[in-house]
Amino acid sequence: MSKIGIGIIGTGSIVHTYVKCLSEMEGVEIIGLCTKSVDRVEQVKTEFGLPVYSDYVSFLSLPEINLVCICNESGKHSEAIEAAAKAGKHILCEKPLEVTTDKIDRLIALCKKQEVLLGCVLQNRCSADYRLVEDAVKSGKLGKLLMGNASINWYRSKAYYSQSNWRGTIELDGGAAFINQGIHTIDLLMNLMGPADSVFANVQTRVHKIEGEDVGAALVNFGNGAIGTITAGTALVPGYPERIEVYGEKGSIIMEGGKIIAWNIQGEDAPVLDTKTSGSGAADPKAIGHQNHKIVLQDMVESIRESRNPMVDGVEARISVALINAIYQSSREKKQVQL
Numbered sequence: 001m002s003k004i005g006i007g008i009i010g011t012g013s014i015v016h017t018y019v020k021c022l023s024e025m026e027g028v029e030i031i032g033l034c035t036k037s038v039d040r041v042e043q044v045k046t047e048f049g050l051p052v053y054s055d056y057v058s059f060l061s062l063p064e065i066n067l068v069c070i071c072n073e074s075g076k077h078s079e080a081i082e083a084a085a086k087a088g089k090h091i092l093c094e095k096p097l098e099v100t101t102d103k104i105d106r107l108i109a110l111c112k113k114q115e116v117l118l119g120c121v122l123q124n125r126c127s128a129d130y131r132l133v134e135d136a137v138k139s140g141k142l143g144k145l146l147m148g149n150a151s152i153n154w155y156r157s158k159a160y161y162s163q164s165n166w167r168g169t170i171e172l173d174g175g176a177a178f179i180n181q182g183i184h185t186i187d188l189l190m191n192l193m194g195p196a197d198s199v200f201a202n203v204q205t206r207v208h209k210i211e212g213e214d215v216g217a218a219l220v221n222f223g224n225g226a227i228g229t230i231t232a233g234t235a236l237v238p239g240y241p242e243r244i245e246v247y248g249e250k251g252s253i254i255m256e257g258g259k260i261i262a263w264n265i266q267g268e269d270a271p272v273l274d275t276k277t278s279g280s281g282a283a284d285p286k287a288i289g290h291q292n293h294k295i296v297l298q299d300m301v302e303s304i305r306e307s308r309n310p311m312v313d314g315v316e317a318r319i320s321v322a323l324i325n326a327i328y329q330s331s332r333e334k335k336q337v338q339l
């Protein structure tokens with residue numbers, strides 16, 4: 001396989017990030033884009049200068065496409081993934097892989113049956129700062145883990161929801177602040193702390209005219225005995241950088257806005273840090289940089305060449321959605337939910 005041919009399904013705001021990343025990468029070629037709205041085809045063609053299709057069948061029958069990137073609405077990821085898997089294409093899907101674990105389980109089984117790779121974009125795992133934290137926690141430098149907290153106390157404007165027919169809906173977004181904005185930080189927290197045993201949560205819709213939550217809090221019991229809290233919102237003015245705190249018996253680390261801001265481990269100096277910031281989406285989704293997406297895309301392309309699983313496969317991508325689904329269930333039923 002000389003070049004990896006790439007097709008992209010969904011032509012909304014995130015596609016600009018893909019086109020930028022892929023234009024900077026060697027050994028890949030964008031074969032085309034696919035949007036299901038026929039009336040957008042000409043506009044998208046002009047915008048990107050690439051071939052644009054309006055139905056999956058003709059798009060996915062292109063033999064030059066090896067990898068399909070799924071960038072449509074979250075609750076429609078499964079219809080696009082199913083079509084791509086049945087066409088024998090490898091798949092890299094935007095977060096969340098889908099909005100429920102039932103749908104995710106079906107997708108994992110289908111991709112296995114079709115013998116295609118399934119990756120998910122949870123790009124914050126690729127930041128240099130996070131990798132230092134992950135290495136410190138997983139190599140036991142913090143000792144026994146005691147507490148892990150995450151806050152994604154963000155703000156989104158009224159227009160962010162009113163100009164979209166899917167954001168904040170249960171069917172297509174799965175909820176709102178936890179599953180759309182919070183998922184990146186929740187994924188990092190879960191990767192550091194390990195599986196959760198149970199959760200008790202309260203999520204509410206207080207400000208925005210949406211079905212999903214714009215503020216919420218959860219108390220998590222992790223399987224290793226540690227406890228933790230997660231708060232998330234999109235109505236929290238002005239929107240603060242997301243934060244993760246991990247406390248162990250030998251020290252603690254805090255990240256804010258994707259950067260390490262505190263590193264206190266007994267007997268160890270803090271690492272020398274790159275001061276560049278990858279951008280937080282605290283108040284504006286467009287502030288998020290493209291570098292971490294590029295690392296995810298590079299890993300996916302290499303995983304195809306090397307016939308190995310991508311960095312975040314379906315099973316890994318399921319973990320944060322399972323916790324978020326449990327948070328919603330706990331809030332609905334007003335009781336602790338076991339995972």
Ligand SMILES: NC(=O)c1ccc[n+]([C@@H]2O[C@H](COP(=O)([O-])OP(=O)(O)OC[C@H]3O[C@@H](n4cnc5c(N)ncnc54)[C@H](O)[C@@H]3O)[C@@H](O)[C@H]2O)c1
Pocket residue numbers: 009010011012013014015035036037040071072073074094095096121123164180285288
């Ligand atoms: N990894 C990240 O940081 C990140 C950031 C943003 C979005 N995402 C994910 O990417 C996916 C898509 O999000 P998005 O922000 O690109 O959504 P979007 O609303 O911009 O686009 C979603 C869909 O709507 C269609 N669409 C957009 N504008 C349209 C118009 N004017 N007329 C008709 N159709 C139109 C697009 O074809 C696309 O399929 C979601 O799953 C989201 O969670 C991930």
